[in-house]
Amino acid sequence: MTEESKPEKVNIKSEPKVSPKAYGFNLDEFEVVRDTVKRGDTFGVIMDKYGVGPGKVYQIVNKIPDSIMNFKRINQGKPYTILKSKDSTSALQHFIYENSRINYSVLSLTDSIFAKKANKPVTIKQKSTSGVISSSLSAAIDEAGLDYLLTNRFADIYQWSVDFFKLQKGDQFKLIYKEKYIDDTIYAGLESIDAAVLKHKGREFYAFDFEIDTLTGRTDYFDENAKTLRSFFLKAPLKFSRISSRYTRRRFHPVQKRWKAHKGTDYAAGTGTPIWSTADGVVIKSSYTSGNGKYVKIRHTNKYTTQYLHMSRRAVKVGEYVKQGEIIGYVGQTGLATGPHVCYRFWVNGRQVDPYKQDLPDAEPMKEELKPKYFEFIKPLKTQLDDIEYVDLNS
Ligand SMILES: [Zn+2]
Numbered sequence: 001m002t003e004e005s006k007p008e009k010v011n012i013k014s015e016p017k018v019s020p021k022a023y024g025f026n027l028d029e030f031e032v033v034r035d036t037v038k039r040g041d042t043f044g045v046i047m048d049k050y051g052v053g054p055g056k057v058y059q060i061v062n063k064i065p066d067s068i069m070n071f072k073r074i075n076q077g078k079p080y081t082i083l084k085s086k087d088s089t090s091a092l093q094h095f096i097y098e099n100s101r102i103n104y105s106v107l108s109l110t111d112s113i114f115a116k117k118a119n120k121p122v123t124i125k126q127k128s129t130s131g132v133i134s135s136s137l138s139a140a141i142d143e144a145g146l147d148y149l150l151t152n153r154f155a156d157i158y159q160w161s162v163d164f165f166k167l168q169k170g171d172q173f174k175l176i177y178k179e180k181y182i183d184d185t186i187y188a189g190l191e192s193i194d195a196a197v198l199k200h201k202g203r204e205f206y207a208f209d210f211e212i213d214t215l216t217g218r219t220d221y222f223d224e225n226a227k228t229l230r231s232f233f234l235k236a237p238l239k240f241s242r243i244s245s246r247y248t249r250r251r252f253h254p255v256q257k258r259w260k261a262h263k264g265t266d267y268a269a270g271t272g273t274p275i276w277s278t279a280d281g282v283v284i285k286s287s288y289t290s291g292n293g294k295y296v297k298i299r300h301t302n303k304y305t306t307q308y309l310h311m312s313r314r315a316v317k318v319g320e321y322v323k324q325g326e327i328i329g330y331v332g333q334t335g336l337a338t339g340p341h342v343c344y345r346f347w348v349n350g351r352q353v354d355p356y357k358q359d360l361p362d363a364e365p366m367k368e369e370l371k372p373k374y375f376e377f378i379k380p381l382k383t384q385l386d387d388i389e390y391v392d393l394n395s
Contacts, residue, residue: 022183023081023096023106024118030083031090037078043071050082050092052109060107064115069097069105102182120182124191127179128384132391133171140173149190150177155239157193157207157221160231160363162200172199174388176381195381199390206385208378212370224382226371230363232300233355234278234324237308237344238269238331247354263352264309264345271340273331275308277322278344286314293335296328305350309343310335 020027037046044057061071074097083094095107102122108114131140141151154175178191198205206224211217221229245266277298284305285297294311312332322328333340346355366374 023094023104023120025083025094027083029086030093031086033082033084035080035082037074037076037080039076041074041076043074046074046080046095047092050084050095051090052092056109060109060113063113064107068115068117069107101186101188121184122188123181123184124178125181126176126194128174128176128388130172130174130388130391133167133173134169137167137173147179147190150175150193153190153193154196157196157229158198158205159234159236161205161229162198162235168201171201172390173197174385174390176385176388195378195385197385206382208374208381210370210374210377212366222366222374224378226366226374228363228365232279232361232363233304234276236267237275237278237306237342238267238273247356264307264343265354265356266341266343268339268341269331271312271330271332273340274327275311275329275331275342276325277328278306279304279324281306281322283316283318283320283322283328286316286318289335291336293337294329294332295335298322298328303349305347306355307345307347309345310337310341312340 033050043061044054047057047060048054064071066072079098081094081096082092083096085091085093091109093108093110095109096104097107098104099117102119103117104120105115105117129144129146131144131146133140134143137155138148138151141148141154154173174197175193176195177193180188180191182188192209193207194209196207198207207221207229208223209219209221211219223229245262245264247265248262279298279300281298281300281304283296284299285295285307288294292309294314295307295309296311296314296316297305297307299305308329310331310333311329312334314329316322316328331340331342337343344355346353346358348358
């Protein structure tokens with residue numbers, strides 16, 4: 001990774017720094033005390049420390065509803081801020097309790113007793129990065145010092161178009177993404193991946209996040225030619241594992257110790273790893289045999305059927321309708337299996353085939369009338385993406 005493309009390091013601060021303005025107040029007007037709830041602290045104990053007596057506490061607790069400030073749930077370790085008057089009385093004027101990193105409650109004792117709930121301002125920052133795959137995508141994201149959520153989101157975008165089990169050393173990626181910050185400084189998570197390109201075996205796979213329904217705000221990813229990245233089938237029935245045996249007409253069976261066809265693809269993964277349906281469909285078998293172990297079979301259309309073997313546990317029943325990506329069971333080694341894996345089988349018109357050698361159907365394409373707007377939308381994003389330099393594997 002080159003010096004200038006290094007992602008900005010963001011430190012998550014446990015105690016947010018005091019800015020002159022906070023919680024809607026101009027802090028210069030007060031004597032500010034910042035503290036955290038200690039062991040044994042209750043609302044009454046904290047108030048007492050700042051000169052608010054039990055009589056007043058009683059009034060406050062009776063007046064302010066739990067939904068605004070829950071006095072019984074003042075939790076140890078939570079930060080709070082006291083704003084006192086700058087005059088000689090040094091009276092407590094406002095008590096601010098942080099319910100979460102974003103949400104806080106303010107209790108004011110200036111004129112009458114008053115309380116409200118509010119959120120800290122959240123800002124969205126756009127960033128870009130690039131990386132190179134040395135062992136796996138997650139390792140590459142990790143090496144670049146990025147949020148692991150990026151890996152998941154990134155893999156989700158390409159789950160139909162790129163077989164992540166075939167990613168190679170030297171494959172590269174570039175990303176334009178957005179992050180959320182509280183008070184402009186505190187990292188609060190990934191917002192979105194706006195554009196990405198994955199260079200796999202020398203071919204570039206572009207992806208742009210585009211709003212396809214203005215009413216619901218639903219977005220989806222498309223390539224530089226407005227072609228959907230989704231297809232009717234996912235490339236694999238689980239995430240981040242490895243193929244231990246491919247579809248072949250002839251292999252030496254490790255348990256039966258004889259040569260026979262292996263009409264499936266084996267994915268090795270830890271026991272309990274979720275297995276999902278590669279397409280929408282109806283469960284036609286959820287059963288057990290001595291060879292298959294616990295298995296599930298799904299009919300997607302009249303033409304396509306898939307089957308998933310050796311589960312430790314099944315999660316669906318016959319007749320259930322499942323969506324693409326929905327969990328149907330968990331990896332195990334029931335039946336004839338030497339280790340935990342899922343054997344994925346695929347039928348076209350009742351004939352067992354290798355799904356990786358089929359021309360499989362796309363999902364719903366982009367509506368024609370959206371295309372001009374789409375091309376206009378991606379133009380600056382693509383330029384921005386192309387301007388990011390790929391990381392050199394040897395640097
Ligand atoms: Zn198998």
